[in-house]
Amino acid sequence: MEHPYMTEEHHLFRKSFRKFLEKEAYPFYDEWEENRIIPRTFWEKMGEQGFLCPDLDEQYGGYSADWGYSVIINEELERVGSGLVGIGLHSDIVVPYLSSFGTKEQKQRWLPECAAGKLISAIAMTEPGTGSDLANIKTTAVLDGENYILNGQKTFITNGIHADLVIVACKTDPNAVPKHKGVSLLVVERDAKGFSRGRKLNKVGLHSQDTAELIFEDCIVPKQNLLGEEGKGFSYLMEKLQQERLIVAIDAQVSAEEMFNETMKYVKSCEAFGKPISEFQNTQFKMAEMAADIEMGRVFLDQLIARHLAEENIVTNVSMAKYKLTETARKISIECMQLHGGYGYMEEYKIARRYRDIPVASIYAGTNEIMKKIIAKNIGL
Template sequence: MTAPYIKEEHKIFRKSLRKFLEKEAYPYYEQWEADRIIPRDFWLKMGEQGFLCPTIDEQYGGSEVDWGFAVVINEELERVGSGLVGIGLHNDIVVPYLASYGTKEQKQKWLPSCATGEMITAIAMTEPGTGSDLAGIKTTARLEGEYYIVNGQKTFITNGIHSDLIIVACKTNPDAVPAHKGISLLAIERDATGFTRGRKLNKVGLHCQDTAELIFEDCIVPKENLIGEEGKGFLYLMEKLQQERLVVAIAAQVAAEEMLKMTIDYVKAREAFGKSISRFQNTQFKIAEMATDIEMGRAFLDLLITEHMLGKDAVTKVSMAKWKLTENARKIAAECMQLHGGYGYMEEYEIARRYRDIPVASIYAGTNEIMKVIIAKNIGL
């Protein structure tokens, strides 16, 4: 069944994007995994075809289309591989901060390059000693005349190597009570004095996605790079987390769909004891269980996307989806690998990569434990 937000123009767009990815992504993805990075020229090709930041205003290089187009992009990129998550982060997580809270001058300066792929973005919240407790960040930004002086470290930063513009959560008022009221967002550019990149982190999965440490040592940032108002950074982050977690849920759902599809193909082709293993009752029951979970997940997800596009507050449901769909995908990865038998453990089979890539989805954008805390609070517990 077609999702209610999908119209004919979305279908045409999906067909065009798939054709592009079949030429520019699928043939090279395994090499990108081996290289441990996606080349910048792929970003430029995405931008040239209008697949970056399609929802921003035309005056800044976007197409001013609805978020359904962003959903299509996220789905099709996930079908290629989970390592392309950095593009969704750029399009639907970082750039919206600029579009929503940026000044006209900031938008004119940065958004057109974000849409072409010449400027790659990142957001830096997590620190070596601070993950889910965002109010406990230690990175500081002290205003001195026309500049903020930033000191601190960030880690696990998606697009950390490629990024040209990073939205950094920092404490502009370390003495604020409650602590979250001291948080502000600063846009720090690639060439900022005092900004360096640490290691490109060696992850279990998502090998082609560049994740890095960022270091700020008396980093000099013009005060006009403040995003929105000082002290409102935590509020801005909370307002945008619904969309971020929805993006993660979309990727998890598509990964599950892809894993089931490849596993069905495999069990039909593989024989044991003189017959296809798809004819064994255990295989059929496992496939039936996964197919049911996936169908239910898709129905819930499409409902949430529709509500989100209508501007509804769906934080509780999105938290449910982020938790449940990432857990589903993790469980399905294990079941699908098992049904592949020994071949599932071989790198030449895609299920091995999917099995490595999916677990982190239950950790980033707020751990699934935090999702349960949000759900419990919002239902009155």
């Protein structure tokens, strides 16, 4: 389908990036899944070719591209496999906090290395006892002279093992009323005293994407690593969630498209009772239903991307897309596995991996229950 926001330059960029992935990602992805991590060398190759943080200003290592280039990168990475989601998180979720709220000194210190793939970033919001309820996080930071003393734990942190920079949501004023006004963001660097990594978490899916627990025990963070202003962390998080959730919706849509295409090839080639299973009415109806859901999802998503590129506030619509497209992709994974029969349960078939990878999309970046709450509030309930 032709994306309405794409120009000829975008199409040329996509061809170039696909060629890069055909050489540097597709042949190795199964190995990365087996090793449960993507090598840093791949990040560096992405950076060398200009495929990280393309919308950054040129002075910081980007090329001031519109966000359509980031859409292409996220789409093509998802076609390789969902385990590459950490790259999109780095370029389009974490780095924008630094470019939007960082000081000139912070930007000069960190952004060029982020664009080069030398520094890998993460954002630490979720805690063992606190998921979507960010106002009630327990991690604290107390200013002591020239440093903050950071204490707490974070979990389910994407890029947690590789991360050289971690934006940590913490309470600098635990007594603030309302509670969210006590939240601030600190940037913790890899070698910070008192910072350690817990387990690399063993997940149902997204095997090649490193997810970890992070531990801060009297962690010393220089006060110049405060991102933005004290007490404004919650508002910064809310401001950036639109793009984060849009990326999740993009990945879910692409995953659904890939599952459909794989299943189409399978039902045409597999025979039962002397004919391809694509000729059975049940198969045709199931494929027709999925095709309709995918087409409607793509049309809705593309107009949201165009509106996001135009810098419109579309929080309600993005919440709808994040909820609906992730649920649709999960449903399609079940239907596609069923149409594959016993082969769908075998690791050598791509549908098995997609079936494992897609469920978490309805959980991270705010659960789909939170999305429904946002939608309900914004439509006047």
